[in-house]
Amino acid sequence: MEEKEISKAVIKRLPRYYRYLGELLESGVERISSNELSTKMKVTASQIRQDLNNFGGFGQQGYGYNVKHLYTEIGKILGLDQNHNVIIIGAGNLGQAIANYGAFEKRGFIINGIFDVNPRLQGVTVRGIEIRMIDELEQFIKENNVQIAALTIPKSKAAEMADLLIEYGVKAIWNFAHTDLNLPEEVLVENVHLSESLMRLSYNITRYEKEHFKD
Amino acid sequence: MEEKEISKAVIKRLPRYYRYLGELLESGVERISSNELSTKMKVTASQIRQDLNNFGGFGQQGYGYNVKHLYTEIGKILGLDQNHNVIIIGAGNLGQAIANYGAFEKRGFIINGIFDVNPRLQGVTVRGIEIRMIDELEQFIKENNVQIAALTIPKSKAAEMADLLIEYGVKAIWNFAHTDLNLPEEVLVENVHLSESLMRLSYNITRYEKEHFKD
DNA sequence: TAGATTGTTAATCGATTAACAATC
DNA sequence: TAGATTGTTAATCGATTAACAATC
Incomplete structure (x- = not known):
């Protein structure tokens, strides 16, 4: 077929x-x-x-x-009839915003882990989900059949972390870091580049102003 | 020309x-x-x-x-040589994530106000920016020449709030609510629909699995 | 049966790529 | 001047829209 x-x-x-x-x-x-x-x-x-x-x-x-x-x-x-196990890498505001958005679960995206490097956050829970340290990452991904990782960490660490995630078995990356990840072809990446979105808005504002107030 | x-x-x-x-x-x-x-x-x-x-x-x-x-x-x-005044509507995790992301200011996007409906948040500051109540919105927009509003509130309230923002003089909306805003043509809207992004990822995972494990 | 609306082919439009003359 | 690389025109490719026969 x-x-x-x-x-x-x-x-x-x-x-x-x-x-x-x-x-x-x-x-x-x-x-x-x-x-x-x-x-x-x-x-x-x-x-x-x-x-x-x-x-x-x-x-x-x-x-x-x-x-x-x-x-x-x-x-x-769209694959919404099946559950997908998701982890969040980076427990900052953006990571927590994703964790707290209940509608994702309704669509089958089950957030079962949040990871961070900041030892102060260890054990803190977000929406009932415990924040874990990176040294638990490998075991957690393997034991929980994690398919998707949301990457909400600064761009300086993103590439390295993405490599690690793929090595440990993650299949897809939802990338919020402001950089392009260079990963093997079979890895699925969906980029959310907020700064680019904001720049497009800025472009349109600028163009609009030029058109209407040109003098 | x-x-x-x-x-x-x-x-x-x-x-x-x-x-x-x-x-x-x-x-x-x-x-x-x-x-x-x-x-x-x-x-x-x-x-x-x-x-x-x-x-x-x-x-x-x-x-x-x-x-x-x-x-x-x-x-x-892209209009990055000029400053743009930005307010954030909704002081939840997502709103705070945007407020805390310093790189926007570097590009000329000056966040000078955060608004919420929750009275408990009144006066709380995020990155030095005070959270204000909606009743201050009109005056604030006019006095601070606000061009862009980031809309990080639930979709049930988004359309109504967008209308208000436009009425008060905002020129562009950076829309994070999971809904389409129906606004006058001259209003600039940039949508960030995170759930749609996640669904695209899910689609690709599903298709990939079908291709490789079809039986 | 008559009316409505799909599924699908054909026509148009727009975006990407290729090619190369212009020029630094 | 010879080599490199742009700016730009032409060719190709893909996506959108229009049209209509099929069919519920």
């Missing part, structure tokens, strides 16, 4: 579909057409149909899409 | 160029060719030259690009 490669652009949009469908589901909507959804989401109906058809025919001519069914199916595609 | 519209794809890449050039500068590199940079950044040299030429001819034939000069120029394009 030849799996056709799904483009990154499509994958990037999937979680947003999932979010909108979840909200529709909550508000009791049973079915929706690509056209109605396109109005809500401000994308073209054509794109919605094209995107969904990458994964199968979820709709029905003359009817549209069943919200509950589509929601479930996209959830499966 | 007719400004040609710069594509979003290009703008998205600019901060990454800026980061790499900053690192080169720090390590004392004086000049670099599109080819060398392309190797470091894992993009094509052609793309680098095309991207930069949207903004002007920063290079020199036979020489390449002067690192210092290019760094400065990209900084200007």
Whole structure:
């Protein structure tokens, strides 16, 4: 069975579909057409149909899409029907923010460990999760089948720590450090570069000001 | 003078160029060719030259690009040569993480206020910045010429708060709430949807597992 | 059956890469 | 001047949108 490669652009949009469908589901909507959804989401109906058809025919001519069914199916595609064990490396504000955000657990992302280098934090708990020291890392990853590590440490330490995490068996890194990690191809990395996001905002402010107050 | 519209794809890449050039500068590199940079950044040299030429001819034939000069120029394009006043709405872990991240100030993003609804936090300081109550918001925005608001509150309150911020004069919103804000066209919004980022990671893990352990 | 809406092919648009003349 | 490398045009590739036959 030849799996056709799904483009990154499509994958990037999937979680947003999932979010909108979840909200529709909550508000009791049973079915929706690509056209109605396109109005809500401000994308073209054509794109919605094209995107969904990458994964199968979820709709029905003359009817549209069943919200509950589509929601479930996209959830499966995104792997949200399975649990993922997550650890957080770095118990600073950002690490704690992630640990405290309950909605992740609801989606199957189980945070079962937080690690830090600061000995003062040893044993402190965040949302019931004990902060551990790095010397426990290897054993913990292996014993708890940890798949994802959220990396919320300064960039100076990030590359080294990422190597270690991969060596110990982590499969994917959610990287909040402001640097690119150079890891083997099979390691999955999702970067969250907040400073880059802020710079894009700054670019747009600057351009807007130039356009409107040029003199 | 007719400004040609710069594509979003290009703008998205600019901060990454800026980061790499900053690192080169720090390590004392004086000049670099599109080819060398392309190797470091894992993009094509052609793309680098095309991207930069949207903004002007920063290079020199036979020489390449002067690192210092290019760094400065990209900084200007991104608006990092000017200060931007930022407030944070929501003094939770995420809000505090942003407040505590010193590198933003270095880039001209001056955090001069943090707001929350929790009266217990009134007067508490984060990195020397006092947490204020929402009833002070309007006056504060106007008196301090606040351009950017980082929105780190639960999604149930986000839309309403965003409307308020715009009404009070904020020009741009850095949105961390897991929802889309429907604001007037001229308001600039940069979304950071962490749950969507995590879902993309989950998608890739799931697909990877299917490919390698299909049976 | 008539109406609605999908799934899918074809057309368009935009972004990336390749190529090379210009020029330092 | 010869070599290197840009700036820029042309070619390719991929993603989005439009159109419509299939079908519920």
